[in-house]
Amino acid sequence: MGRAVAVIGTGQTKHGRRPDVSYPDMVREVIMVALEDAGITLKDVDGVVHGTMPSMMEGVSSTHLYFAEAIGAVGKPIMKVETCGSTGQSIAHCGFFWVASGMADIVLVVGSEKMNEGDSQATMTTVFDPYFQRVFAAGAPGTFTMQCMEWMYRFKIPEDKGREAAAMVSVSNHDNAMDNPYAHIRMKVTMDDVKNSRIVTYPVRLLDVCPSSDGACAVIFASEEKAKKICKKPAWIKGVGFRGEESFFGESDKSIWPSATEAAQEAYRQAGIKDPLKELDVAEIYNPFTYQEMIFCECFGFCPRGEAPDYVLKGTFKKGGELPCCPSGGTLCTNPIGATGLIRLAETVLQVTGKAGARQVEGAKIALSHAMGGVDQFNGVTIVSSNL
Amino acid sequence: MAKEEYRIIEAEAVVPYELALGGTVSNFFDYLKEEKIMGKRCRKCSRVLVPPRSFCPRCFEEMDEWVEVGQEGVVETWVYINMPFYGQVIKVPYVSAQIRLDGSDSGLTHLIAGFDLTNVNKVREIVKLGGRVKAVWSKEKKGNILDIAYFEPVK
Ligand SMILES: [Zn+2]
Numbered sequence: 001m002g003r004a005v006a007v008i009g010t011g012q013t014k015h016g017r018r019p020d021v022s023y024p025d026m027v028r029e030v031i032m033v034a035l036e037d038a039g040i041t042l043k044d045v046d047g048v049v050h051g052t053m054p055s056m057m058e059g060v061s062s063t064h065l066y067f068a069e070a071i072g073a074v075g076k077p078i079m080k081v082e083t084c085g086s087t088g089q090s091i092a093h094c095g096f097f098w099v100a101s102g103m104a105d106i107v108l109v110v111g112s113e114k115m116n117e118g119d120s121q122a123t124m125t126t127v128f129d130p131y132f133q134r135v136f137a138a139g140a141p142g143t144f145t146m147q148c149m150e151w152m153y154r155f156k157i158p159e160d161k162g163r164e165a166a167a168m169v170s171v172s173n174h175d176n177a178m179d180n181p182y183a184h185i186r187m188k189v190t191m192d193d194v195k196n197s198r199i200v201t202y203p204v205r206l207l208d209v210c211p212s213s214d215g216a217c218a219v220i221f222a223s224e225e226k227a228k229k230i231c232k233k234p235a236w237i238k239g240v241g242f243r244g245e246e247s248f249f250g251e252s253d254k255s256i257w258p259s260a261t262e263a264a265q266e267a268y269r270q271a272g273i274k275d276p277l278k279e280l281d282v283a284e285i286y287n288p289f290t291y292q293e294m295i296f297c298e299c300f301g302f303c304p305r306g307e308a309p310d311y312v313l314k315g316t317f318k319k320g321g322e323l324p325c326c327p328s329g330g331t332l333c334t335n336p337i338g339a340t341g342l343i344r345l346a347e348t349v350l351q352v353t354g355k356a357g358a359r360q361v362e363g364a365k366i367a368l369s370h371a372m373g374g375v376d377q378f379n380g381v382t383i384v385s386s387n388l
Numbered sequence: 389m390a391k392e393e394y395r396i397i398e399a400e401a402v403v404p405y406e407l408a409l410g411g412t413v414s415n416f417f418d419y420l421k422e423e424k425i426m427g428k429r430c431r432k433c434s435r436v437l438v439p440p441r442s443f444c445p446r447c448f449e450e451m452d453e454w455v456e457v458g459q460e461g462v463v464e465t466w467v468y469i470n471m472p473f474y475g476q477v478i479k480v481p482y483v484s485a486q487i488r489l490d491g492s493d494s495g496l497t498h499l500i501a502g503f504d505l506t507n508v509n510k511v512r513e514i515v516k517l518g519g520r521v522k523a524v525w526s527k528e529k530k531g532n533i534l535d536i537a538y539f540e541p542v543k
Contacts, residue, residue: 131439
């Protein structure tokens with residue numbers, strides 16, 4: 001694990017449609033918030049890590065160079081990391097590695113996206129290989145729907161039961177987003193609203209799907225020495241796991257999703273977690289689609305394979321349940337993709353430091369954050385704790 | 389300033405590419421012209437992959453053994469797409485699927501068609517997870533993945 005590393009500050013923009021600001025100005029907005037939260041200035045920062053979706057989403061190549069001023073990287077080392085949806089976890093891991101290695105004491109990590117300026121589904125379709133898969137692809141809905149169909153078939157989950165549980169995941173995330181001032185979609189929805197919403201890609205309906213959001217997130221990593229000096233209540237990084245699989249969707253078994261399973265196991269091993277359902281206090285899962293949240297709960301060992309719908313229906317993952325998932329309202333209610341995985345981490349930091357406001361899970365001490373990316377290809381997991 | 393007054397600049401980035409296929413993909417498409425679906429077998433793990441690779445992603449060994457696989461297979465999963473977006477090649481609505489051809493160890497992404505696709509509920513009665521489908525060939529071959537026009541359910 002290298003040196004101990006803490007998160008000493010986080011920042012988020014107001015997420016949603018942001019035609020009021022240019023992209024660089026939106027990025028600078030979040031840097032200011034994070035610096036203030038940490039109580040430091042740019043002078044204290046040794047290096048900057050930035051990440052977004054593929055540049056096609058942004059309309060400008062090498063966004064980290066375009067944003068060099070906005071992310072405070074002038075005169076500093078800069079690193080760009082891009083792993084599609086899992087970018088937010090990848091850049092967090094890079095910030096962690098940089099400080100853990102002893103090569104830097106304070107690293108600023110920023111993820112950003114303006115989903116509403118380009119064509120997100122067209123961009124995502126170019127993530128598929130150009131020879132075999134791309135002509136048949138249909139962005140995120142095409143991929144995620146195939147995965148959830150395969151999962152339900154494999155574990156003989158009756159369609160009605162899957163539908164009921166997915167609707168409950170949607171209701172629960174929307175309820176939670178009402179408590180989150182940063183969330184993009186803040187509205188109450190009922191089980192019937194979800195089940196009667198427009199079909200996007202059967203059986204997935206509109207309220208099973210995240211919005212396209214503009215937004216940014218910044219997280220500041222520090223060494224133990226600096227963290228203890230600067231920050232009253234740091235959150236400590238206890239484990240990081242990241243795994244990838246083949247770019248061909250049909251080659252690995254997406255119903256058990258090896259990369260998600262192994263990324264979590266790696267992070268658990270480092271953090272010494274044996275029974276995640278009992279030991280974790282809160283989880284922020286990357287859930288752009290309701291069905292995906294259930295598949296992830298199984299990959300992360302929160303419940304046996306094929307049983308996530310049962311656990312959802314008995315309320316295990318709701319606020320007040322045994323392991324609350326996505327008290328922020330999750331990716332389902334806010335998805336500026338390049339920032340999303342980092343938002344998951346920032347939210348767990350707020351939880352274990354008692355700063356999560358109305359969405360606080362009482363007494364949370366140890367939490368899991370996660371993001372996935374590519375054609376169901378990459379998964380990253382980070383465990384944070386209030387204890388060193 | 390009212391919201392609708394926020395100003396934008398219209399921008400576009402159109403870049404043409406000529407992406408090299410490499411030997412393995414070229415050969416696969418040549419076989420399609422002869423109405424043969426060929427995979428490659430890994431000598432180390434024995435898996436047969438369709439589409440074929442020049443090397444096994446798991447063993448990192450060169451794959452040089454061509455194997456003909458069946459033109460029929462099983463539907464591993466599918467999705468009904470009725471969502472248009474910029475640059476889409478296939479006209480909506482269409483069904484994309486993962487098809488595990490007989491003798492292959494991976495799913496091939498392709499279309500399931502050959503019947504009325506306008507109503508998703510009717511499509512659900514025809515396309516089944518675990519159901520069998522069979523390749524239908526395009527009359528005119530262009531040396532790409534659409535030389536297989538689509539897969540149709542086996543009655
Ligand atoms: Zn092999």
